[in-house]
Amino acid sequence: MINEQELQQLVEEISLESFGRPFRHQARINRRLKTTGGRYLLASHQLEFNPLFLKEENLHYLPGIIKHELTHYHLHLLGLGYRHKDHDFKVLLKRVGGSRYAPNIGRGRRQQRKYLYQCQKCCLKYPRVRKINTRRYFCGRCGGQLRLVEHLN
Structure with a gap:
């Protein structure tokens, strides 16, 4: 399991390698995330990640998730289209090789039939x-x- 310091360092490295731009905000672990890999907070520019993807067996998904969230981050700071539906987002995500959707690791919500x-x-x-x-x-x-x-x- 990766801790927050290692996560911060990994996000900063991927940002420089893939985007050529520094990540100057905070990357955190959010234990309340259940169905998504991570999220970008518009107001504070922080990135939050699901702890399930930080476990050893799911670490191979992590670079794609980080690239996805960094795509939101960099496009928003540049004033370009940062939403999933925007052309700028789709083009940059494809160029850096980020994952379009959160991988299914069998932890989605299921409603019980009553x-x-x-x-x-x-x-x-x-x-x-x-x-x-x-x-x-x-x-x-x-x-x-x-x-x-x-x-x-």
């Missing part, structure tokens, strides 16, 4: 997170009436 509905005609099952109005919604296959089969707490 309700199970079943069609009374064709017996097709519909797992749902939220409760639905069975007088309003019908089976998509045959148009039959739905009924609540199971409610998990």
Whole structure:
């Protein structure tokens, strides 16, 4: 696991090597990040990184994530398009070889299905997170009436 000092040094090195510009702000570890590799804070110009990508088994993803966040950082400071949808962002990210999306390491959020509905005609099952109005919604296959089969707490 990389600590914050090593992370700061790595970000500064990648910034100089890939962008030819220094990184003059702070790189931190944010334990609250769950589904993303990192983020760039517009107001303070700090970079925050997900600690899951700082573990030994996921370290090979880290340079791509750092380059992604540094792309936001440098473009924003230069007054160019720093958002994901901007042309400047896409071109620079491709040029430096940063990752476009956060790699999936199996830690994404998954909602639990709480309700199970079943069609009374064709017996097709519909797992749902939220409760639905069975007088309003019908089976998509045959148009039959739905009924609540199971409610998990």
